[in-house]
Amino acid sequence: MSFKIAFIGAGSIGFTRGLLRDLLTVPEFAGIEVAFHDINPHNLDMVTQLCQRDIDENGLSIRIQPTVDRREALRGARYIFVTVRVGGLEAFQHDVDIPLKYGIDQCVGDTICAGGIMYGQRGIAEMLQICKDIREVAEPGCLLMNYANPMAMLTWACNKYGGVRTIGLCHGVQGGHWQIAEAFGLKQEEVDIICAGINHQTWYVQIKHNGEDMTGKLLEAFEAHPEFSRTEKVRIDMLRRFGYYSTESNGHLSEYVPWYRKRPEEIQDWIDLGTWINGETGGYLRVCTEGRNWFETDFPNWMKDAAFKYTPEERGHEHGSYIIEGLETGRVYRGHFNVVNNGVISNLPEDAIIEAPGYADRNGISMPHVGDLPLGCAAVCNVSISVQRLAVEAAVHGDDKLLRQAMMMDPLVGAVCNPKEIWQMVDEMLVAQEQWLPQYGAAIAAAKERLASEPRIPTRDYNGAARLKVKSVEEMQQDRESANRNAGESDKAKERPAAASEQR
Template structure:
């Protein structure tokens, strides 16, 4: 029987066509059935048309199917990828970001952490839990890969409700750091052995070693990084957002794996040091890129996922099928003794080993104690976000804001929650 790979949210040209392109370039997946699923029939038809024509015109040994029925898509599935958004992505995202600022919350972005990340999570977790419920019923042995944000809070909720699922969260963010290290250290990337970890988008480089000599590369990183990142060259066509980045390196002695916009969402003092202009420029650039994906459909499928977006899901699928025992730089899995200081139920981002049984997290030992203290501030936020969704509880949602280190005012928190439920009633009205 051929491998059956289901892409849930495939109507997105960015995810759907890019991921199909990745699969089509993978020799060991030849003969696979790629099932495209989306709730938007027009978007799904567009992606299916481009993908089917490409396979037919190139004479490629793959089968493309498309359906708006999730249960039909999931029948006999071996691998399921989830990449969805809810509602008007950018309109809602900008509300997540800007409305809390109106109430005095000093959040530097609004996607993954802080109050903005909470509202994003409260919208997107319920439909993802619904998807996981159908996977659990229709194809319970399938491997489930989530690519949606806020990764930490989604993963926490899924693991809490469906602990038996073969679930893993995958994010490409560490790639932005990996591209800089060879330039910084003047050595090929193949000569570096690195380990990074923490929470998704809130993670640091823990170890770096030169493979040829076995020498610790971190002293060189600490010596060279300040000057390098003060005038870092463009990687993936983008420069900026390295002010908080440098502050973390200076104060905690470890290099963040991502830039100010994502990293700063979790830190109450981040607004005092981040590159605010860089964050605004990044958001504008990202928004423009998202809009261009539809117009560049053929390039998306021909090229696959570009490096700055490469989720590594296809190599993981290949590794499971081939029992490869290869390493991956970042997977989001339960903290089964992987990071000291954090509870076992938390979903952490660590390196992974891939084999025929699945994805196995790699322990980070020792983990930097001071940075772990920052991570621990997010544990109650993750837990109360999950509680709010599973119970449909407005009270728990308010508590999720109040335990967040970004929260500064109890009345402002309550008023903000009321406002956001009113603004986004179609998505948050279940909170009672």
């Protein structure tokens, strides 16, 4: 088979190298074209060298086409992976640090909450430009597979305003599926699930083992588990009160709802510092910073390490390669995809981006009808969908009033801040991120004027309830295996150490 795949944001080593391995594990794909694009030529060069070495050592003749010209990378592409972080770690720092001044303590800040909303403003503006290039130079009818966050907002904007068929892909469902099996003392393949909702708030509405419905037994299993009972307190509490387990990690979930991070003195009751994903303040920013610094420093050693093996047993669990395999070869793949609802989940809005079971084969991507979510689960999702809709429309139209309303409607922002504080925080975030927000020119000028001339609401120098310092390269050298895993996977904490209480 011969077709072209473009990676936009290829400097994201964690996704690019793994996705390429997964794709080239498929025997029929040994002759495809691969293009890498990134705006950072240094990162692009390092990732290209590493991936080309993998290709060569697996005996394939593919030559990666690296380019800083996005249109050149997209030209003739049938499939496009997007893994961009607009504004990089500099903007990400603002997403975490400015809200902290107002008492908003985020673990990640990439989905909703103050950081996720602003991340969406930057990302949507750029994604619509990517879509424009795709429409003009890519293969007609191509498929954009978005791995970038905020997943739902970006996928929503691309489908509604970008004019490009877009599907959002995330590995959260697989991670929770593994946890559920572990809690029951079973293998993942022995547990059947139906999971539905919205990205990062998807619910395991049915869990079966050998035909027996285990859904009602899950709370007891998690409460009895020696590790999860300590590290997943937010998820367990949501399971206790809503009846269903949620896909996303303890730290992620804690910032999507108003109950667990609004009082600094209570945050430690709900999180664990054994690994960042369990709720550490600014945890993902820290590990991303460490990963970038480590990869920059240790890259020569990466080139000396063993190459990735393109074998079935080494293939990862990201959906992207399996979708392409299904579409091109006809082999049926079942995964969980982020798509426009269109009635798949009956009690969520038609235009929302939902995450639900889907199938990929030669007929395309098919989404079976799920029906109604349990009423409480739907209510949690609908709150986030309202925030997403406001944020998408704000980003597309450069409407700072809608942006401020999105912040007000956000569960955690609204639980912590009053309207005047939210207005001033948005002004600060707009001004700090001006270079990545071209659609907000007039609003940013007005925000600068207000910040310079009007009395300021007092804020505080607050580092969060559970913030850890960024490790130096010298500290990371003491455990190179851990540092490599961090840089190579953008440390999604797939391998989690024991709970902090066990480590002490």
